[in-house]
Amino acid sequence: MKAVITVIGKDMVGILAKVSATCADANANIIEVSQSVLQDYFAMVMLIDTENLNVDLARLDENLKKNVTGMQIHVMHEDIFNSMHRI
Amino acid sequence: MGLLNMTDIMETITMIQEEHLDIRTVTMGISLLDCADGDIEHSCGKVYDKVVRRAERLVQVCDGIEKKYGIPIINKRLSVTPVAVLAGASGGDPVRYALSLEQAANTVGVNFIGGFSALVHKGFSPGDRALIDAIPAALSETERVCSSVNIGSTKSGINMDAVALMGRTILETAERTADRQCIGAAKLVVFCNAVEDNPFMAGAFHGTGEPDCVINVGVSGPGVVRSALEKAPPHADLTAVAEIIKKTAFKITRMGQLVGVEASEMLGVPFGIVDLSLAPTPAVGDSVAHILEEIGLEQTGSCGTTAALALLNDAVKKGGVMASSSVGGLSGAFIPVSEDRGMIAAAESGSLTIEKLEAMTAVCSVGLDMVIVPGDTHADIISGLIADEAAIGMINGKTTAVRVIPAIGKNVGDALSFGGLLGRGPVMKIHAGLPSKMIERGGRIPAPLGSLRN
Numbered sequence A: 001m002k003a004v005i006t007v008i009g010k011d012m013v014g015i016l017a018k019v020s021a022t023c024a025d026a027n028a029n030i031i032e033v034s035q036s037v038l039q040d041y042f043a044m045v046m047l048i049d050t051e052n053l054n055v056d057l058a059r060l061d062e063n064l065k066k067n068v069t070g071m072q073i074h075v076m077h078e079d080i081f082n083s084m085h086r087i
Numbered sequence B: 001m002g003l004l005n006m007t008d009i010m011e012t013i014t015m016i017q018e019e020h021l022d023i024r025t026v027t028m029g030i031s032l033l034d035c036a037d038g039d040i041e042h043s044c045g046k047v048y049d050k051v052v053r054r055a056e057r058l059v060q061v062c063d064g065i066e067k068k069y070g071i072p073i074i075n076k077r078l079s080v081t082p083v084a085v086l087a088g089a090s091g092g093d094p095v096r097y098a099l100s101l102e103q104a105a106n107t108v109g110v111n112f113i114g115g116f117s118a119l120v121h122k123g124f125s126p127g128d129r130a131l132i133d134a135i136p137a138a139l140s141e142t143e144r145v146c147s148s149v150n151i152g153s154t155k156s157g158i159n160m161d162a163v164a165l166m167g168r169t170i171l172e173t174a175e176r177t178a179d180r181q182c183i184g185a186a187k188l189v190v191f192c193n194a195v196e197d198n199p200f201m202a203g204a205f206h207g208t209g210e211p212d213c214v215i216n217v218g219v220s221g222p223g224v225v226r227s228a229l230e231k232a233p234p235h236a237d238l239t240a241v242a243e244i245i246k247k248t249a250f251k252i253t254r255m256g257q258l259v260g261v262e263a264s265e266m267l268g269v270p271f272g273i274v275d276l277s278l279a280p281t282p283a284v285g286d287s288v289a290h291i292l293e294e295i296g297l298e299q300t301g302s303c304g305t306t307a308a309l310a311l312l313n314d315a316v317k318k319g320g321v322m323a324s325s326s327v328g329g330l331s332g333a334f335i336p337v338s339e340d341r342g343m344i345a346a347a348e349s350g351s352l353t354i355e356k357l358e359a360m361t362a363v364c365s366v367g368l369d370m371v372i373v374p375g376d377t378h379a380d381i382i383s384g385l386i387a388d389e390a391a392i393g394m395i396n397g398k399t400t401a402v403r404v405i406p407a408i409g410k411n412v413g414d415a416l417s418f419g420g421l422l423g424r425g426p427v428m429k430i431h432a433g434l435p436s437k438m439i440e441r442g443g444r445i446p447a448p449l450g451s452l453r454n
Helices: A015-025 A057-067 A079-085 B006-018 B040-055 B058-069 B083-090 B095-108 B126-141 B160-176 B183-187 B222-231 B238-267 B288-295 B305-323 B341-349 B354-361 B379-396 B436-441
Strands: A002-010 A029-038 A041-049 A072-077 B023-030 B073-080 B112-119 B145-153 B157-159 B188-192 B213-219 B271-275 B368-374 B400-407 B415-417 B424-426
Touching: A002 A015, A002 A057, A002 B006, A015 A029, A015 A041, A015 A057, A041 B006, A057 A072, A057 B058, A072 A079, A072 B006, A072 B058, A079 B006, A079 B238, B006 B222, B023 B040, B023 B058, B023 B238, B040 B073, B040 B083, B040 B095, B058 B073, B058 B238, B073 B095, B083 B095, B083 B112, B083 B126, B095 B112, B095 B126, B095 B145, B112 B126, B126 B145, B126 B160, B126 B183, B145 B160, B145 B183, B145 B379, B157 B160, B157 B379, B160 B183, B160 B188, B160 B379, B160 B400, B160 B436, B183 B188, B183 B400, B188 B379, B213 B238, B222 B238, B222 B288, B238 B271, B238 B305, B288 B305, B288 B341, B305 B354, B341 B424, B354 B368, B354 B379, B368 B379, B368 B424, B379 B400, B379 B436, B400 B415
Parallel strands: B023 B073, B073 B112, B112 B145, B145 B188, B213 B271, B368 B400
Antiparallel strands: A002 A041, A002 A072, A029 A041, B023 B213, B145 B157, B188 B400, B415 B424
């Protein structure tokens, strides 16, 4: 199964590094990253493979929020996007 | 992102974070038919045991789904077989059942349990009569129990004896809870054409045609619809407006379907329906009235309101039906006055009257909902209001409901505040003319010609 991590907020140094490190700790394989910076506004969407995750999704969400402060972070199972946007 | 793209992902996040998209309720329906017993104490014991056994994991499973998908599930609720059926078998005081249901709801941690109900559209059985007589006591002695009574249907006409009785019952329920903002009456719904799989309170009950246990889901999302309309070109015509609403309703319903199927799998209980109602809350940006105003009304209640609501209600259904093959319940737009910021404002300013609300109920999914009337309103006037609503439902083959709250000791200019999702609202002016002679006639309004479809 796959999950989507989104990170939104003011751009600063090391966001991607912190998110990636937290994913690696949880044994989540990063499949794809897409990010954009518009003026100072940072938005990143990351698709991860959660097949071999060593914590549950809720814990990964907590860890990300702890490690990457000052940003809006969401970890959501990919099915919610598939069901809402695909027929 | 493979098949996903960033715009779609950000749209979902915005809907949830900023536009109040949520699953309004996951409601487990539980049949109590196997709890019937000639002894009311035994019967109540069985009811408690079955409800707790079936629903003990409901809250936990919903919390898990909430975390997995990042979508808030606001309410976890239960609906049960109309208790009048059990009361008929056991005799005794039906309030005992209400207390058992309250206790079970407490144990499993749900905020409402619906089904203190009777279906009397064609007449009363002894159990029905006893249950209705017990409603004021049951609703004043419990907090989580909700009650509903079906007094008419397209197939059978309107039971006017029940209409007369319910006018008095609503008033007495409000009086019994006068020290608590008359909250009892906010948990009591009078229906015409009640549906058996409605997941929304206070009118939810588990019909006798339903399986032993089932999961029904109610989605929400007025804020999402309003926001989608706001982003549209300012002079988009109404066909384009309907199209936008349809597309948004599709997305909302798909999410409900996903959650419903997942919850039913995890609980090992069949999935029933998604109710794709637009259910407002008093929160800013979560109002159905504001959608109507976004379509182009100065304020809800003005001329044009009924047409805008008809467009909205229909477009919501069209989008939802495409998204799920299990659409059911009430499905449409709700217009509860006290639960909707825009409706409250329109009622306070005098733009929205009960008469206009009545017209709106002919094209929305339910009826006169969460309407506060003066405390000295005569029971026959409330019965007249119920009869009017039931007539609209009966003739048009749709569900209509009345949930009015007589504000005991208060009058026009005052207000009631229930707190939480039930909201607050002004006391609205109601026509003071007495329909007493008509109500006292009793009997039945015969089923309309439209009922003869075989």
